[in-house]
Amino acid sequence: EKKPKIVILGAGYGGMMTASRLQKSNAHRDADITLVNKHNYHYQTTWLHEPAAGTLHHDKTRMKIDSVIDTNKIQFIKDSVVEIKKDEKKVILEKGELDYDYLVIGLGSEPETFGIPGVTENAFSIRSVNSVRLIREHIEYMFASYNKQDEKHEDVLTFVVAGAGFTGIEFVGELSERIPELCKEYDIAREKVKVYSVEAAPSALPGFDEELVEYAMNLLESRGVEFKINTPIKEVQDGRVLLADGEEIKAQTIVWTTGIRGSSIIENSGFETMRGRVKVDKDLRAPDHDDVFIIGDCALIINEEINRPYPPTAQIAIQQAYTCSNNIKALIEGKTELEEFKPDIKGTVASLGGKEAIGLVGDRKLYGNSASAVKKLIDNRYLFLLGGMPLVLKKGKLNLF
Ligand code: FAD
Ligand code: NAD
Structure with a gap:
């Protein structure tokens, strides 16, 4: 048969x-x-x-x-x-x-580009190992390039993340953790680097718990991230982002995370x-x-x-x-x-870089280290469901705190 x-x-x-x-x-x-x-x-x-x-x-x-x-x-x-x-x-x-x-x-x-001109040609996206390896290499190349220029162009060290949904916020969290290390490695003062999180809706993480959103935004701002909320991006060109309010941001790195x-x-x-x-x-x-x-x-x-x-x-x-x-x-x-x-x-937990995260599990709000540990447990649980303890030991996030 x-x-x-x-x-x-x-x-x-x-x-x-x-x-x-x-x-x-x-x-x-x-x-x-x-x-x-x-x-x-x-x-x-x-x-x-x-x-x-x-x-x-x-x-x-x-x-x-x-x-x-x-x-x-x-x-x-x-x-x-x-x-x-x-x-x-x-x-x-x-x-x-x-x-x-x-x-x-x-x-x-x-x-999702919503048909916004220039996105596919001029922005990076976080969608596969190949696409993120390129982002990492590009960021590092920007730092390496900066000191090489006779006349300094600040847009080399300007990073725009389009969309402050969970992907955008989680990426900005990691980036804001990485930047001080890159500054140290390439002898660049932290103030030279600009990170913008640009969001069309009236809040970052629209619809998510307000207290947790505030916690996340305060934390990221304390690491030097600038939010532009209520500011839809209307076009992306080579090296610049045009905002609906008429402003433009010159940036050599644009990461597209609008859904x-x-x-x-x-x-x-x-x-x-x-x-x-x-x-x-x-x-x-x-x-x-x-x-x-x-x-x-x-x-x-x-x-x-x-x-x-x-x-x-x-x-x-x-x-x-x-x-x-x-x-x-x-x-x-x-x-x-x-x-x-x-x-x-079961809930939503988002990492903010380092040992920081926010989460809502049932009606429980989680912040900081405990949220970050729960996030790692969620990642490990998946590995466990897929390949049991051996896979957790091989690929898991074992340093919970
Ligand atoms: P994927 O897991 O994306 O897998 C699709 C697979 O199809 C890939 O392996 C790809 O290589 C393959 N493929 C694609 N096209 C082809 C083709 N033409 N031929 C052959 N193979 C192909 N969700 C959560 O629940 N919790 C989170 O904390 C969370 N964090 C996230 C963080 C980030 C940065 C991102 C980007 C997303 C996150 N999400 C999270 C969402 C979650 O990743 C997706 O919902 C989930 O991956 C969807 O699973 P999937 O199987 O549909 O697709
Ligand atoms: P999303 O749709 O959740 O967020 C996209 C954001 O971009 C929205 O806030 C939207 O208002 C904004 N936006 C749209 N157009 C814009 C424009 N022109 N200019 C500026 N901002 C604009 O998409 P996502 O963050 O990529 O997430 C995709 C899916 O993956 C979602 O379902 C999300 O819940 C899930 N996810 C979950 C986690 C987690 O649980 N930790 C992490 C990442 C992603």
């Missing part, structure tokens, strides 16, 4: 955890399972602000896929997905193609999307496509209590992987009753 073919696209939080759960439940005995990813490693997107600023080596945030997944049980293909031909049940890769009976899409996100949209592969493959994300059914399948599951940043799910989409997070992607793998297992066993996905949001 022919085994059903299961293809998982993307080895991020969603895809990697789905593969790992299917392996643990021995689903490979009843199905041919294939995982496809651009790289031969898995990285933790939620840690990327650290290697971007250079406060953590990027190897800490990644692991070889075959060090976690048994490739005798789950076939791994290192290739890039180009298109999904859902009506032919086929995936087109750069170097080949695959047929499937069931597909899991976990291709993650792309930066995300789902992988463009999904809309280019003819799925109906909102900001690149598919509003999935309760069992995580795409509407009208019983054979396609969509998880993580590519999926849109509504918080019915407030009738708005849940923000896309790793927390949700991981939980969806559990439901998705259970549902695939059920389908290959011939069951028709599938599990409904119910997110169980």
Whole structure:
């Protein structure tokens, strides 16, 4: 009898955890399972602000896929997905193609530019190991360049972070920790360096607990970060950012963190999307496509209590992987009753660099060192779910305090 073919696209939080759960439940005995990813490693997107600023080596945030997944049980293909031909049940890769009976899409996100001119050409983004290595190298190069100039151009040491959502704030936190070290290394006075956090909304971290936002802003300001709140960016040019209020900031480093949209592969493959994300059914399948599951940043799910989409997070992607793998297992066993996905949001914790963080867990507010320790525990917990204690010991954040 022919085994059903299961293809998982993307080895991020969603895809990697789905593969790992299917392996643990021995689903490979009843199905041919294939995982496809651009790289031969898995990285933790939620840690990327650290290697971007250079406060953590990027190897800490990644692991070889075959060090976690048994490739005798789950076939791994290192290739890039180009298109999904859902009506032919086929995936087109750069170097080949695959047929499937069931597909899991976990291709993650792309930066949201809102069509603002110049962003793609002139700004960096925090989205992969390759993109953050470039940011780290560029920042260091700016410091190295400064003293080399006869006439000093201050824009070489001006850093603009566009958007003060969680990604922007976490990156600014790391950057403001790194700058004093770079100043020391390159003999530059701290006052020469400018870091701007530019936010369109009336507050940084719009919608988050006000007290915690104030704590974060005060802390970052004390490290020399200048906030420009209520100030949408309207254009990015080579070496400058134009603000809606008419002001311009000259900066040789612009990091774009104004939010995300789902992988463009999904809309280019003819799925109906909102900001690149598919509003999935309760069992995580795409509407009208019983054979396609969509998880993580590519999926849109509504918080019915407030009738708005849940923000896309790793927390949700991981939980969806559990439901998705259970549902695939059920389908290959011939069951028709599938599990409904119910997110169980434990809270939000954001790092601010060094041993600082803020968090809201249940109704408990966390600040400073204790928040930072909880953040590391969350990072370690994921490693534990994926690869048990050995992976925690190898890649985890073991210095909690
Ligand atoms: P990802 O984990 O991004 O994985 C997508 C995978 O698909 C990648 O491995 C990529 O290489 C691969 N891929 C993409 N395109 C292709 C292609 N064409 N072909 C083959 N492979 C491809 N969320 C939290 O819950 N808590 C946090 O503290 C938190 N912190 C964050 C900090 C930062 C700096 C950022 C940027 C995000 C953070 N998030 C956090 C959000 C979280 O990272 C995402 O929601 C989560 O990564 C989504 O998981 P995913 O599986 O959908 O995508
Ligand atoms: P986001 O959408 O949460 O924040 C983007 C910010 O950019 C918003 O505050 C928005 O007002 C601002 N913005 C939009 N257009 C702008 C413009 N033209 N000029 C200036 N500012 C502008 O996006 P994100 O921070 O990239 O986060 C993406 C997802 O990842 C979110 O769901 C977030 O919750 C999650 N995340 C979570 C954590 C954490 O839990 N610690 C950390 C990072 C990201």
